[in-house]
Amino acid sequence: MPPGLFPEEPSETRIEILKATYSALCEHGYADLTIERIGQHFPKSTSLVYHHYEGKDELLLDFLSYLLEDAEENLGTDAAANAHERLQIIFDQVFTQEKSSEEIAFQQAMAWMRAQATTDEEYRHHFTQHDRFFRDQLADIIRDGIEEGEFKEVDPEQMGIALHTILSGTMAQQVTSDVDLSTLRAEAEAYVEARLLAEGR
Amino acid sequence: MPPGLFPEEPSETRIEILKATYSALCEHGYADLTIERIGQHFPKSTSLVYHHYEGKDELLLDFLSYLLEDAEENLGTDAAANAHERLQIIFDQVFTQEKSSEEIAFQQAMAWMRAQATTDEEYRHHFTQHDRFFRDQLADIIRDGIEEGEFKEVDPEQMGIALHTILSGTMAQQVTSDVDLSTLRAEAEAYVEARLLAEGR
Structure with a gap:
């Protein structure tokens, strides 16, 4: 995981879910990714993921937005x-x-x-x-x-x-x-x- | 369809199948492509497609090979x-x-x-x-x-x-x-x- 992309212990549920998404995506790839598999990397109940997102694509689009926001904030520091x-x-x-x-x-x-x-x-x-x-x-x-x-x-x-x-x-x-x-x-x-x-x- | 990529009336069944694959791929895209849908663009029985190929990926890999062979034969004429x-x-x-x-x-x-x-x-x-x-x-x-x-x-x-x-x-x-x-x-x-x-x- 790129250092600093996610906090070590996220305080927000959304960030916890996105961090779990990163890990699940690296483990299973896009085609085999499921909310269940994201749940396996998520310290809380998988039902909480369903509470936040209607499905895999909604979650992944939020995940991609998060990555871009992070790049916008942190790139160019050199x-x-x-x-x-x-x-x-x-x-x-x-x-x-x-x-x-x-x-x-x-x-x-x-x-x-x-x-x-x-x-x-x-x-x-x-x-x-x-x-x-x-x-x-x-x-x-x-x-x-x-x-x-x-x-x-x-x-x-x-x-x-x-x-x-x-x-x-x-x-x-x-x-x-x-x-x-x-x-x-x-x-x-x-x-x-x-x-x-x-x-x- | 790029002119000359496929003969207008292919005499070989393989070429007929690959031509139907091109049309089905343009109509349905990769994710929604099925042998059945290729069969709809194929003038003969769909069962003949199954006779030639074990599945969608085997067929598509042969299709990609055909495209490359065509490029190798016909590019560089300018x-x-x-x-x-x-x-x-x-x-x-x-x-x-x-x-x-x-x-x-x-x-x-x-x-x-x-x-x-x-x-x-x-x-x-x-x-x-x-x-x-x-x-x-x-x-x-x-x-x-x-x-x-x-x-x-x-x-x-x-x-x-x-x-x-x-x-x-x-x-x-x-x-x-x-x-x-x-x-x-x-x-x-x-x-x-x-x-x-x-x-x-």
């Missing part, structure tokens, strides 16, 4: 580093083969929930907000780098969308096919170099 | 154009908002089947071959461009992997969130420009 270093920190997180089995299980579950968004408007609405947030994060870093004279003058939003596409495409490939992440990272670096750092700026 | 034009042709296909509802339905079904690859080794094996083929196609175009003196000297395989990640990430986003494809294309062009065409080559 603003002390310069823009290029901040991109490197994100690349370090995405292009690593050394993920725990729990991280991989969670990434697999996210791939299923994204597939759900192909036919379910509420999931699509979530992933639209999700993608927008991460694109904006990347655009902010690029904008800072330009303002600090570190990067060439590109359109930060435009490049944020493409960088986000590479990163989300990488995470999708990592859990669905064999891909050489170090080669992919080398090219992502070369892209950043060519667009943001190359001579002639 | 080799008459120069390398940069060949990239543009691929960009035209991927970054278009003007897809038919059938094309979108098929792209949605592909997103589901890719999610299936997170937990099913046979699907993963397929998407590994699928991704490798499209990466190699892109690498071949880049290699040709370098040999013809049109592109700068980059590592064609490395850039092929990243370009494929942008294209597959774009198609995934198109069916799961709101994304501005024209902005994404503009940045893909800028990436190609900066890495392959910029001054100083």
Whole structure:
């Protein structure tokens, strides 16, 4: 579980349920997730879960909202580093083969929930907000780098969308096919170099 | 249905079944697909489908193999154009908002089947071959461009992997969130420009 994502001993029932959802999702995956299985990770009665949520999808959509709220509150705290270093920190997180089995299980579950968004408007609405947030994060870093004279003058939003596409495409490939992440990272670096750092700026 | 993907009147039962699978997948999506529903698009008896395939996943894996074999046989026929034009042709296909509802339905079904690859080794094996083929196609175009003196000297395989990640990430986003494809294309062009065409080559 990402450190700090959930309190160790949540005082709110909702947070307790969402924490149990995280554990159940990593253990069973999206397709085999049931409220009963979430209940097995929940210290109180499973009936309390039914009291809060009408079903699995309502719960999962609230779970996804919680993750996004957490990211909105806690990302960007490495603003002390310069823009290029901040991109490197994100690349370090995405292009690593050394993920725990729990991280991989969670990434697999996210791939299923994204597939759900192909036919379910509420999931699509979530992933639209999700993608927008991460694109904006990347655009902010690029904008800072330009303002600090570190990067060439590109359109930060435009490049944020493409960088986000590479990163989300990488995470999708990592859990669905064999891909050489170090080669992919080398090219992502070369892209950043060519667009943001190359001579002639 | 992409023109030429299936013969108008297939003479082989396997091809008839796969053609019916394409239609049923576009109509019902992956999650709601059943052999019975495939049978409704199949001019012969549904029992013949069961005779050929043990179940939905065996049939779909054969369907995916057929698509890949078709791509292997028929892609790259635009080799008459120069390398940069060949990239543009691929960009035209991927970054278009003007897809038919059938094309979108098929792209949605592909997103589901890719999610299936997170937990099913046979699907993963397929998407590994699928991704490798499209990466190699892109690498071949880049290699040709370098040999013809049109592109700068980059590592064609490395850039092929990243370009494929942008294209597959774009198609995934198109069916799961709101994304501005024209902005994404503009940045893909800028990436190609900066890495392959910029001054100083």
